[in-house]
Amino acid sequence: MSTPFPPKEPGERLVRWLYSLALYLLSPFTLYHLVSRGFRVREYFRRWDERYGAYSTEQGRPCVWLHAVSVGEVNAAAPLVNALLRQNKGTRWVITTITPTGSQRVRSLWGGRVDHVYLPYDLPGSVDRFLQHFRPTVALIMETELWPNMLFGCRDHRIPVYIINARLSARSLRGYRLLRPLLGRALRTVRCVAAQSVTDGRRFQVLGAEPAQIQVLGNLKYDIEVPDGLEVLRSAFEDALGRKRPVWIAASTHEGEEEAVLALHRRLQARWPDLLLVWAPRHPERFPRAQAAAVAAGWKVGTRSRDGWPGADDQVFLVDTLGELMAFYACADVAFVGGSLQPIGGHNLLEPAAVGTAVVTGPHLHNFVDISRRLDEAGALRVGQDLDGVGDALETLLADPQAREEMVAAGLALVDQGRGALRRTLELIAPDLPEPDPVEE
Structure with missing residues (x-):
């Protein structure tokens, strides 16, 4: 029996509207950001359509979606992705990053075994186009990537979200304090926050997550895979x-x-x-x-x-x-x-x-x-x-x-x-993953 999705909370519509309005007003600065970064890293001049949720390819079949902001998060997710690729070779994977170096790391680790696109900016239209195009059956968000419209959008599209290997430093918590009315509501839409430590779990609660949403599973970085050769x-x-x-x-x-x-x-x-x-x-x-x-x-x-x-x-x-x-x-x-x-x-x-x-x-x-x-x-x-x-x-x-x-x-x-966070994370997310491939005789 599937777990029900939480309903909209009182005041959600207003805080989402205010947040989205602010993002739309600031959206010209995203172009400035891409151009200024592009003078240092040429890759920032490419694939702008993905950053605004516009895709030229066909929609394709549903997928498991994992978001890892950059190289460190991709590396941390690697043992999990590798285990799931071995478990179910027929599953379509889409991995998003924000940085070109993260994109390059995805390609070097998995090549054509997964699809990669940049995560779109957290504008309602971009988010909706992304979710409709890729149709994820489950979303796995690495560590501390809290984009309210994306989290609300997953709830609205009935996509279960897990924040895995979740961490929240005291510094980040202070930085988020002005957005707590918004982020608290967004956090309460996720299925589970799989925290690295008890301290991280408590900080997510301070930010607005419910105690029942928190599970302390340890740090996936300890399940690090030593390179072959x-x-x-x-x-x-x-x-x-x-x-x-x-x-x-x-x-x-x-x-x-x-x-x-x-x-x-x-x-x-x-x-x-x-x-x-x-x-x-x-x-x-x-x-x-x-x-x-x-x-x-x-x-x-x-x-x-x-x-x-x-x-x-x-x-x-x-x-x-x-x-x-x-x-x-x-x-x-x-x-x-x-x-x-x-x-x-x-x-x-x-x-x-x-x-x-x-x-x-x-x-x-x-x-x-x-x-x-x-x-x-x-x-x-x-x-x-x-x-x-x-x-x-x-x-x-x-x-x-x-x-x-x-x-x-x-x-x-x-x-x-x-080691052990990998096993515990696999057990946690298993109910919302596609069925494993049958064992061949």
Whole structure:
């Protein structure tokens, strides 16, 4: 027996009208946003029709729809999508993202096995066209993507919605406070909020979700899948170097952190002259700038796209490709995870831990509070409170193989202990998924 959909609440029509009016008045700025981003990332000049819910293709058959805003969320969803693709090969999947890098990650993971479009802006007409075109039978929304008109639209089209791997930082909760009358009503239309932690669940309740809607299932990021061929890539990397060299990786760095990476490498090279920096900026538009900055600093620089592997005399190796970060984490002795020396909130600390690399980060970790706390308590993370602190941690770990081994063991154990959210999520959403394919004799 299907679960009934909640009725419209008193006052919903007014708050939706006011919100939608504001969006329509602001809609010219969406064009400005696309154009301004397009000068940095050319992909933003393409596929504008999808962002306004206009499609040239035929409607197609109903689908399972998953929304993951960008690369991090796509990676977090990967174990779930992979499990469901194995379970039912006949299901049509549509995965939406907002960023071009998220789109590229979807394509690199699944190719033509899933359809990808950009999520349309939260305008009523765009939302309605999207839902009518793709006709999802269930919507799986990753983490913290709360678009009121989309949630209301799913309720109106009788599409069950699950917010999976749901997280809500204290900072995000404060940012949403002016929209609570709207977001609370929108949240109460969803079937379940599958929270990463008890704290996340409580914050969703403060925002307006009912206690009965909340289930704490853990974090899908712990069910991380180690890439195939990891040992082969690591062996090829070491062969390319030609000799044993110390290696550190600066990963997912943002604008404003590049000078910090250069300063850290200068400091560490003073002690280890043959040290190699593997550098993987967060966004593709930063690849050329990072390369230029390293060349300007006087270093010999190799790149993944041009050279394939670092040369024996390279001092910096730029990973200017997508989808290979975990493999290159495994090639390093120590990893610094960026987005943490600025108030960005950090990035996935479990990826280096899962492939056996010691992890260092800066102090800004509000997007990964629970993960960073657990890693720190387990002895699997070093947190520098500023640039000097990060440098101290990197220097200590490069000099102490035993300390690195202890951190690696603790990180691997923590990742293994944290697994299970995938199984629980699959059990939660099973009633609204298409029937699995029959087992062939």
